[in-house]
Amino acid sequence: MSNPVGSLSEGTVYASRIGMTEDSLATLERNRSSGEPWDMGETKPSVEALERGMPGLYLSCFDMLLTEDATWLVKVSEASPALAVPMSRMEPREEPEQCPVIDSQEQGLSPGLEGQEEERSLEQVQSMVVGEVLKDIETACKLLNITPDPIEWNTGNVQKWLLWTEHLYRLPHAGKAFQELTGKDLCAMSEEEFRQRSPQCGDTLHAHLDIWKSAAWMKERCSVGDTKTAGSEELWSEADSSCSGQPIHLWQFLRELLLKPHSYGRCIRWLNKEKGIFKIEDSAHVARLWGLRKNRPAMNYDKLSRSIRQYYKKGIIRKPDVSQRLVYQFVHPV
DNA sequence: AATAAGGAGATAA
């Protein structure tokens, strides 16, 4: 029983999850602009952008995957009559080929097929949105070196996740209130219990954990081999690809950050992607992320840059021809 | 004060 909700009947699951998710998102909405003690830059997950673009859709997509019930389609249709609009408002991704694209070849449809077609495109939207969420979670997992399923977290993993979520959403630090808790403990806690531990952001943390739990539950569900959710499974394996295997190298890590300007563009970005020239805009931030990834709390830019300089003789990274502060160049741009 | 370049020993996988 990795997810308490999973053991409920389908009907109950549907009702309870709708309620849960709406609460969660309302909470996230409420807390979006809360004060933050972190200076981690403007790192905002795309989940938030999606929320902003299509709030009704976001929650519905999750729920649709969580049930076989198709009534959500009606809900979504009512909530956002013009589905094409949120689509066009989607922020462009750096890897567009990974996003299921709604094809526009449904012009000459017979009226009777309209509902079917709508369902099909909604399914595509849904898998795309879910894919975004899964990718965000996957990114966090790689960065923190934790598993996607909160139930498997030990106390250290829990702390990492808290730290991460706090800095991502600019929440006040509340890690101490959850110090001895494992992921299993965390998952068993109600929103009220979260609030008791952390009055300021307990509800927000609970909401985010809920999303992670849902994602993990979905992943488990997909891995059973459901044809209807095969698309999501592909997204998972795609996202999983780079997190399996050997410990990550610094240059790989830097590439990962550079590949996600949406999330990290404010701390590291390409000056010339073709030539592999990049600039570290916030050295402290990048060092902190690297330390997080490698479990080195004492990491700083002095040490990180020393590691980068080790790449000089290895021919992996060099200083660009016109040397500038905090600017480096991959010797073999891809 | 921050960053750059390397030397050199320590450490973890």
Added chain:
DNA sequence: TTATCTCCTTATT
């Protein structure tokens, strides 16, 4: 042994 991590000195911006 490799790939950092850590600490340090000296020079540059």
